[in-house]
Amino acid sequence: MARPKKIPGTTVSRLSVYVRALQKLRNEGVVTTSSEKLAEQIGLTAAQIRKDLAYFGQFGVPGRGYYVENLYNEIATILGINRRWEVALAGVGYLGYALLAYNGFKKQGFDVVIAFDKDPAKIGQTWEGVKIYDVAEAPSVLPESGAEIGIIAVPAAGAQEACDAFVSGGLKSILSFAPGRVITPPYVTVKRVDLAMELEWLSYYATNAGEHG
Amino acid sequence: MARPKKIPGTTVSRLSVYVRALQKLRNEGVVTTSSEKLAEQIGLTAAQIRKDLAYFGQFGVPGRGYYVENLYNEIATILGINRRWEVALAGVGYLGYALLAYNGFKKQGFDVVIAFDKDPAKIGQTWEGVKIYDVAEAPSVLPESGAEIGIIAVPAAGAQEACDAFVSGGLKSILSFAPGRVITPPYVTVKRVDLAMELEWLSYYATNAGEHG
DNA sequence: TATTGTGAAGGAATTCACAGCC
DNA sequence: GGCTGTGAATTCCTTCACAATA
Incomplete structure (x- = not known):
């Protein structure tokens, strides 16, 4: 092809x-x-x-x-969106939960089917129909979950660990909301979204008014 | 300058x-x-x-x-980030609340100081120290809030209304998480973040493996 | 010596403009 | 007549390479 x-x-x-x-x-x-x-x-x-x-x-x-x-x-x-994509989520904090419940994903064919966290209070629970596992379990439970894309919504300090767990579990496509770069093997594609950077972009144009964006 | x-x-x-x-x-x-x-x-x-x-x-x-x-x-x-920026938030659903509680914004000097929603159950409450107003009140309460940047985290159907309210309230910089374009006067800068699009980008590279991104 | 700042070269993406087709 | 698809022209961005400088 x-x-x-x-x-x-x-x-x-x-x-x-x-x-x-x-x-x-x-x-x-x-x-x-x-x-x-x-x-x-x-x-x-x-x-x-x-x-x-x-x-x-x-x-x-x-x-x-x-x-x-x-x-x-x-x-x-x-x-490649003429199909469903199963998605794994790392980090079920406020942002992670928002993504879990986000309709915009489902509407475009992206289904969160499994979640991970490090908080013992959350591990084992099921939120929005999605079971939450310990991050350490990712390598063993990810392959049978069907997930091919991973979303990282953990604090910066845990991003690399979550990423490694995803890669060990066989994921090759990762969307990260954590600020800072994560290190991956070359065959893994990482797309970063840094929300604060988007605001900084606005700050620039608000400060240097004139050049339209 | x-x-x-x-x-x-x-x-x-x-x-x-x-x-x-x-x-x-x-x-x-x-x-x-x-x-x-x-x-x-x-x-x-x-x-x-x-x-x-x-x-x-x-x-x-x-x-x-x-x-x-x-x-x-x-x-x-x-x-323009050698200062604090006060931020207004429209939509205190899951995503809005996540943004309200998000430390990454505060760390970079962006403070959410006022919030808006259309849900009567939320209007009048104070979450994370931020008071929630009716969207319709934006034109009157925004100017004295000090906010200069607005974040739209409402469902697609309410995005234009929220945006209009922000513009009426004097905001010139808007970050929108709603899918689809909002219409604004030319002096207003809008930055859009479409979370589903980021996943579609990954879908493309996962589907057409080879050309690295 | 090490490294910046920058003109010039090269490469990539966008826009133009029109031949070809419905 | 209207609109696509595309080579050519143009604009924009990146990389190169080196003179200037601490």
């Missing part, structure tokens, strides 16, 4: 945006759209969208545009 | 990363560092770091490197 050209990371991030836009159109019963209309809806240029899609194939009809349902399916397939 | 050149957005995002690295070095008692050492610590190239800093001035000593404390202060000033 070799892909012709090398795909820019920026293009990949935009695919999710396209998927959201197409989901919205589909819910509204719109059957066809165009790169121009999508661009306006999303806030990009039409050429950008066509270029992005061109990396993966030809999905449109010249003179007509794109069929919403069809384009949605194509991009969902490219993103 | 005009800035000589136009600053790439990529550079701004990296400033936060530099700040984290410098905070870490400072905590470890390290006095000086170099672009080379920082680059290794962070996972970038030394030239990149020097180029980024060059947009804002000359902070290093040729042959010596950078003074950690000094460089930290310089970048913190550029980012």
Whole structure:
């Protein structure tokens, strides 16, 4: 399944945006759209969208545009979200619990099926239908859980331990909310989200008002 | 306070990363560092770091490197985080509450000082020392709260209303966790974080294994 | 000697513009 | 006529390489 050209990371991030836009159109019963209309809806240029899609194939009809349902399916397939993903969660504090209960994940096909913590008071309990295990048990219980993606929502100090446990359990894709880098083998993909950094970004633009973002 | 050149957005995002690295070095008692050492610590190239800093001035000593404390202060000033920021929160559900209780914000100087919700059961209560108001009250109570940044943690359906309330209350910087775009006047900066999109990014790389991210 | 700061070179991503197709 | 798909042009970002400096 070799892909012709090398795909820019920026293009990949935009695919999710396209998927959201197409989901919205589909819910509204719109059957066809165009790169121009999508661009306006999303806030990009039409050429950008066509270029992005061109990396993966030809999905449109010249003179007509794109069929919403069809384009949605194509991009969902490219993103690998035309299926369910089982997800493991490390850290059932406030943030972890919020993620556990978050509907936005389920809606996009991501199901938290197993959770881990270090707090003895939580271990063994079942929250939102998800059983909580000791982090140390991860290597043994993860493989049979079906989880392929891990989310780290523990305090900074425990991030590496949680990450190691995930990797030992066979996970190759990890989303980390802990500030700071975690060290992993090269075959593991880690995506970091640092909430404070997002606020700092706003702080910069609020402080240096003028250059719009 | 005009800035000589136009600053790439990529550079701004990296400033936060530099700040984290410098905070870490400072905590470890390290006095000086170099672009080379920082680059290794962070996972970038030394030239990149020097180029980024060059947009804002000359902070290093040729042959010596950078003074950690000094460089930290310089970048913190550029980012506008050498001060406290008061923050307003819309939506005290699971996610909102997690953000309310999140220590990572306080540690970086962001203080949630006021919260909003639409649930009558929550309105009027005080959680984590933060009083919860009706969203409709935002225009009247926000100005005297001191908040300059707003965080939207409400379900998608309420995002625009929360956003409008923030804007009416005078906020110009908004961090939104709601999926989908919110419409604002051009002088308002909105930064969106879509948690499901981050998972989709992982899904892509897990599905199309090979091209590393 | 070690390391910065920066002009120049190189590479990547975006935008332009239009041939080709419906 | 309208719109896609794509080579070419352009803009933006990163890396290189070295003169300047402590």
